[in-house]
Amino acid sequence: MSFQRKLQLATDFYQLSMGNVYYLDNKKDQIAVFDLFIRKNPCDGGYTIAAGLEQIIEYIEQLHFDDEDIALLKKNHPEFDENYLKYLRNFSFSGEIYAVPEGTIVFPNEPIIRVKAPLIQAQLIETTMLTIINHQSLIATKASRIVDAADGGTVLEFGLRRAHGSEAGLYGARAAIIGGCAGTSNVESEYLIEIPSKGTMSHSLVQSYDSELEAFRNYAKYNPNNLILLVDTYDTLNSGVPNAIKIFQELREKNQLGDTYGIRLDSGDLAYLSKTARKMLDQAGFADAIISASSDLDEYIIRDLKLQGATIDSWGVGTKMITSYDCPALGAVYKLSQIEEKGQVKPKIKISNDVIKITNPGYKKVVRFYDRNSHMALADLILLDDEKIDEKEPLEIFDPICTWKRKVLTNFYAKELLIPIFVNGKKVYQSPNIKEIQNYVKHQKQFIGEEYRRALNPHIYHVDLSEKLWNLKQQLIHQER
Amino acid sequence: MSFQRKLQLATDFYQLSMGNVYYLDNKKDQIAVFDLFIRKNPCDGGYTIAAGLEQIIEYIEQLHFDDEDIALLKKNHPEFDENYLKYLRNFSFSGEIYAVPEGTIVFPNEPIIRVKAPLIQAQLIETTMLTIINHQSLIATKASRIVDAADGGTVLEFGLRRAHGSEAGLYGARAAIIGGCAGTSNVESEYLIEIPSKGTMSHSLVQSYDSELEAFRNYAKYNPNNLILLVDTYDTLNSGVPNAIKIFQELREKNQLGDTYGIRLDSGDLAYLSKTARKMLDQAGFADAIISASSDLDEYIIRDLKLQGATIDSWGVGTKMITSYDCPALGAVYKLSQIEEKGQVKPKIKISNDVIKITNPGYKKVVRFYDRNSHMALADLILLDDEKIDEKEPLEIFDPICTWKRKVLTNFYAKELLIPIFVNGKKVYQSPNIKEIQNYVKHQKQFIGEEYRRALNPHIYHVDLSEKLWNLKQQLIHQER
Structure with missing residues (x-):
């Protein structure tokens, strides 16, 4: 497009x-210290x-404002003050960012990115970080749910035409692969994630010939090895189906039937x-x-079709995955939790009448506890x-709202979730490739109990606060009210 | 971002x-002739x-494949055949495109873009066109519904952080303005649509000071003219509210209270x-x-708040507009309707068990009938x-499915909806600016009966087929079955 994107300005004016x-x-x-966290899981x-x-x-590393930007502002x-604009012209991020690695399974209220930086810098990067993480985490999670429903069947991402623009299609495809999809129809993604795109034919190809049989025969001639x-x-x-069988027979007779061949259903009752x-x-x-199928599929429909014995090997999922149709936004937020003023460290809180929306103060970390024998995840703990x-x-953990709900952990080990990404403005982390991220997701799922991964009405995984953090929070609440 | 977008490959592999x-x-x-049309209105x-x-x-004008693309494919x-790849390397669009001007109010099943071009070209541009139009039409329509609910109140687009990536935020902001929003918080949009972005402060600014009053006072010092x-x-x-009033009093005493000042509510019961x-x-x-308000607003909530006497002048709408939350995808499709083979013109049809999904064959146009006195839109007609x-x-029109539903139009005039955009691959159209498009939407709404614009359960606007087209369609259906 002729419009030249300006990611440094892809932010809210405030x-x-x-x-x-x-x-x-x-x-x-x-x-200042800010935490980025979600409040609710998708769907x-x-x-x-x-x-x-x-x-x-990539955004943080390249973040700067050029002369054109300054002139526009x-x-x-x-x-806007002249000197402030000069400051922006020379802006670069000099702070610290910790984050969970991509593909980490996370839960509401725990920091998944923690920024410690000069206030003006930490503030300026809020919107763009939220936009990126809200989008990709949403689609990766939706894809993971759909892949789980397919229960070993292949899931392909086919949603570009229904994505919120082509960039949403591109990064949505990336997220879908992270969530477990085997491939995408998105050709541009070949540059981004280096996996060949997939697809076969549309109705218009069939229509463009005088007969369906002629269309199939000619398509087969040029696509012997991936003939759907x-x-x-x-x-x-x-x-x-009869025409498809005719073509397969012709090819078999000529010894030209490839390894991958079959049919795609795109309408009607897919079970029948x-x-x-x-x-x-x-x-x-x-x-x-x-037998591959497409047609407004999501995790609920795939599960129901399988329950009725649908014999579908490969699922092409479009609209409902690329938009996370039944829940098209993830509401991650970015909240100030601490500020230093004249050398004095001040933990900060945002009060709300809704108790779950009161933020957690201070400079915090997150650990995940695992059972030493089964290696199953037990609970997460936010602590200073x-x-x-x-x-x-033994470690006693307790629900931060219903504090009488307590549990003693024994025979456990703990892993910190947040790892350093930027230190003093320098990147100290190398992103893994997409296959590594996809495998990391798959690996973790084995150690998160299936009751937490149920599509509907799952068990709630515990994210608790340490006693020290809980006490600090109570103290600040009383101070503010 | 370091990833260099490749819009020419933002398409489905097939x-x-x-x-x-x-x-x-x-x-x-x-x-070949293809029609792009929607099947269902959003929400x-x-x-x-x-x-x-x-x-x-912009996409069509710049569509070509470079050496790097060819090497990747x-x-x-x-x-892929060597000569086909060479063909792609030299690709440029040489066909004809007719379309409705941006901002046109359209209805299901009528072509909103019509492409007549060599088959390979018309096919190749399908996905990207659909992606763009599905996204922006969805958000423009959602915005229009929300603006109607605000009934004269100001509506601002605040959704970037919940958009499906920053490009969805940018073009979503553009679409929201087309739909009637007065502004957006999206700074990057200043480059795209040349309207200054809007916004004030977040909770973190208030928290970063020792007290709310101190935060307000300092913010006011540097923002006397737009003090929300x-x-x-x-x-x-x-x-x-008491602290805000205190600040307004201080400014008034010093004669520094600007024209635009007030408060923003972002949580709690907004009516009360x-x-x-x-x-x-x-x-x-x-x-x-x-009094401005934000907090998960959409057309339904705004209408209910207003019914209860909420005294809100300005509505900041985020998540639910930028994602069209209750209906996050528009399903425009692109269907082959005619192909020429050896000089012979063959109208084409796609059959479906679902009668509404059977496509309309041939090279078609669309007219909208208006009453000569009231200038109200009466019905649309698709014809060859x-x-x-x-x-x-007098003109008798009839429902293409329930053909006994007939109506005779008299005292009408007709306007063609599709206008030439590309002829022989050359652009013959100049896009209006965003304000003109916004005004065009506003203008048309006066002449589309309010019963068709009701948010819930609206009256269905008629889109009929000419008798000649209807006959052609029946003939092809019988031929194929």
């Missing part, structure tokens, strides 16, 4: 407007897959059609023909950064 | 895969606002809080203070391109 105040009020270099599910860190790193916002024929242009069972098509294919001697966990001693 | 077949099978230059509403044409034009897709104070960081009615805050402000002598409407004669 970030720049507050920056002006921080600058003029001599607050810009106060060291009323039990977990969220954090995704988008690689793009956040000056023209449109005369209230779309069978629903005219009449699936009376025309599409797949079972009937399976029989027809089997009876014709094509037991290894693949200087607190230590003694793995040799 | 477009390129079918291109290979068309090329090798000598079909690439068959002249079960009565209309859709077509948006995104400007970006589609060759590496990942060894089935966020009052819910600690306690809206007991702290936020706004009415109470209004009284407090009025009693303190600040009757012209603005060579058909003529005689405005002087």
Whole structure:
């Protein structure tokens, strides 16, 4: 497109407007701590897959404002101070960022990114980080739910045309792969994630020939090795499947039938059609023909189709994955938790009548406890950064709201979730490749109990506060009210 | 970001895969006609606002494949013919595109873009056009619904952090302005649509000071002319509003209170809080203070709040507009309707068991009928391109499914909706600016009956087929079955 993106300005105006105040009020270099966290898992599910860190790193590394940006801001916002604009012209991020690695399974209220930086800097990067992580984590989580429903079946991402623009399609495809999809139809993603895109034919190809059979025969001629024929242009069972079988027979006779061949169903009742098509294919001697299906699929429909014995090997999922249709936004937030003023460290809190929305103060870390024998995740704990966990001693954890709900952990080990990404403005982390991230997701799922991963009404995984943090929080609440 | 976008590859793989077949099978230059149309209005509403044409034009104009693209395709897709790849390397669009101007109010099943081009070209541009128009039309329509609910109140787009990535935020902001929003918080949009972005302060600014009052006072010092104070960081009615009033009083005493000042509510019961805050402000002598509100708003909540007398002047709408939360995808499709083979023109149809999904064949146009006196829109008619409407004669139109539903139009005039955008690959159209598009939307709404614009359960606007087109369709259906 002729419009040249300006990611440094892909932010809310108030970030720049507050920056002006921080600058003029001599607050810009106060060291602030912000936590980025979600409040609710997508789709009323039990977990969220954090995704988008690689793009956040790229954003932070390249964040600067050029002369054109400064001129634009000056023209449109005369209230901005000249020296503030000069400051922006020379802006670069000099702070610290810790984050969970991409693909980490996370839960509400625990920091998944922690920023410690001069106030003006930490503030300025809020919106863009949220935009990236909200989008990719949402789609990765949705994809993971769909992949779980397919229960070993192949899931392909086919949603580009229904994505919120082509960039949403691209990074949505990336997130879908992280969540466990085997591939995507998105060709541009070949540059981003280096996996060949997939796909076969549309109805228009079939229509463009005088007959379905002629269309199949010509398509097969040029695609002998990945021959998935779309069978629903005219009449699936009376025309599409019989014609496909005819082509497979012709190819077999000529010894040209490849390893990957089959049909795609794109409308109608997929349970009935797949079972009937399976029989027809089997009876014709094509037991290894693949049946793939697409048509407004999501985790709920896939699960129901499988419950009714649908014989579908490969699921092409579009609209409902690329938009996370039943829950199209993840509401991660970014909250100030501490600020230093004249050398004095002040933990900060945001009060709300809704108790779950009161933020956790201070400079914090997160640990995940695992059982020493089964290696299953037991609970997560948010604690102040200087607190230590003694793995040799029993540890009592408690629900931060219903504090009488208590549990003693024994025979556990603890892993810190947040790792350093930027230190003093320098990147200290190398992003893994997409396959590594996908494998990391798959690996973790084995150690998060299936009751937490149930699609509907899952068990709630515990994210507790350390006693020290809980006490600090109570103290600040009383101070403010 | 360091990733360099490749919009020419922002497509589904099957477009390129079918291109290979068309090329090798000598079909690439068959002249094909495709219609792009929606099947359903967003949010079960009565209309859709077509948006995104400007970006589609930019895409088509710049569409070509560079050496790097060809090398990538060759590496990942060894089935692609060498000569086909050479063809792609020299690709440029040489066809014809007609479309409705941006901002046109459209209805299901009528072509909003019509492409007539060599088959391989018309096929190749499908996905990207759909992606762009599905996204922007969705958000423009959602914004229009929300603006209607605000009933004269100001609506601002605040959703970037919940958009599906920053590009979705940017073009979503553009679409929201088209739909009637007065502004957006998205700073990058200043480059795209040349309207200054808007916003004030977040909770973190308030928290970063030792007290709310101190935060307000300092913010006011540097923002005297657009002073909207966020009052819910600690306690809206007991702290936020009284502190805001204190600041307004201080400024008034010093004669520094600007024209635009007021408060923003961001949580709690907005009806109760706004009415109470209004009284407090009025009693303190600040009757012209603005009350703005944000907090998970959409057209349904805004309407309900207004029904209960909420005194809110300005609505900041985020998540639910930028994602069209209750309906996050628009399902526009792109269907082959005609192909020429060896000089013979063949209208084409896609059959479906679902009668509404059977496509309309042929090279078609769309007219909208208006009443000569009231200028209200009466109905739309899809007809073959060579058909003529005689405005002087009564015209009988009929429902294409329930054909016994008939209506005779008299005293009408007809306007064609599709206008030429590309002819012989050359752009013949100049996009209007965003304000013109916004005004065009606003203008049309006056002439589309309010029963069609009702948010819930609207009356269905008629989109009929001419008798000639209807006959052609029936003939093809019988031929195929």
